[in-house]
Amino acid sequence: KAGVTQTPRYLIKTRGQQVTLSCSPISGHRSVSWYQQTPGQGLQFLFEYFSETQRNKGNFPGRFSGRQFSNSRSEMNVSTLELGDSALYLCASSLRTSGGASYEQYFGPGTRLTVT
Amino acid sequence: QKEVEQNSGPLSVPEGAIASLNCTYSDRVSQSFFWYRQYSGKSPELIMSIYSNGDKEDGRFTAQLNKASQYVSLLIRDSQPSDSATYLCAVSGSGNTGKLIFGQGTTLQVKP
Numbered sequence: 001k002a003g004v005t006q007t008p009r010y011l012i013k014t015r016g017q018q019v020t021l022s023c024s025p026i027s028g029h030r031s032v033s034w035y036q037q038t039p040g041q042g043l044q045f046l047f048e049y050f051s052e053t054q055r056n057k058g059n060f061p062g063r064f065s066g067r068q069f070s071n072s073r074s075e076m077n078v079s080t081l082e083l084g085d086s087a088l089y090l091c092a093s094s095l096r097t098s099g100g101a102s103y104e105q106y107f108g109p110g111t112r113l114t115v116t
Numbered sequence: 117q118k119e120v121e122q123n124s125g126p127l128s129v130p131e132g133a134i135a136s137l138n139c140t141y142s143d144r145v146s147q148s149f150f151w152y153r154q155y156s157g158k159s160p161e162l163i164m165s166i167y168s169n170g171d172k173e174d175g176r177f178t179a180q181l182n183k184a185s186q187y188v189s190l191l192i193r194d195s196q197p198s199d200s201a202t203y204l205c206a207v208s209g210s211g212n213t214g215k216l217i218f219g220q221g222t223t224l225q226v227k228p
Contacts, residue, residue: 033214043160043206045215048214050214055214056215058215088159090159096214103148103216105216106162107152110159
């Protein structure tokens with residue numbers, strides 16, 4: 001099976017701009033979670049999408065948003081970029097069902113965002 | 117108090133030794149526990165998951181969970197230089213959730 005893919009892999013933006021990152025989960029996986037990784041804060045949960053609905057949200061400002069499509073692909077958007085948004089953005093897919101839960105999450109390679 | 121705590125290390129062990137990595141968590145209702153390995157410049161790779169108290173073995177890796185003590189550990193037997201990486205402990209959030217809470221990670225160095 002192909003793994004989780006993320007595009008683009010690297011991105012350089014300037015303050016005030018917005019950015020959209022894309023994630024394609026492992027085939028058959030319906031849950032996509034997004035994380036931000038920085039040297040100072042480590043890996044922090046942004047949000048999770050399942051069946052095209054945001055199920056959980058982390059403690060990030062409203063500038064961070066996302067969506068999920070019917071094929072389970074997901075995008076996240078960051079508006080009005082700040083220098084502190086420079087980070088590795090990771091998505092992870094999971095075979096989560098609506099009833100129970102299988103929480104094993106598999107990460108994509110990440111998108112390295114640099115804000116100047 | 118951090119939700120998931122790990123010793124940042126570095127933990128240095130000689131090749132062939134057992135490496136022991138530890139993690140404590142604060143939320144008593146957490147149900148799922150994971151260990152990820154992250155090489156420098158790469159994304160985290162899932163190496164172990166554990167859901168019940170006790171030990172779970174997979175090859176050279178053994179995960180141990182003690183929910184009463186809110187403690188989870190990872191043992192790596194016959195450590196190899198290729199095991200040198202940062203090991204991240206992750207705990208599921210409360211309830212039926214796809215949110216994982218990560219520790220800061222422990223850097224392991226295996227010396228030949």
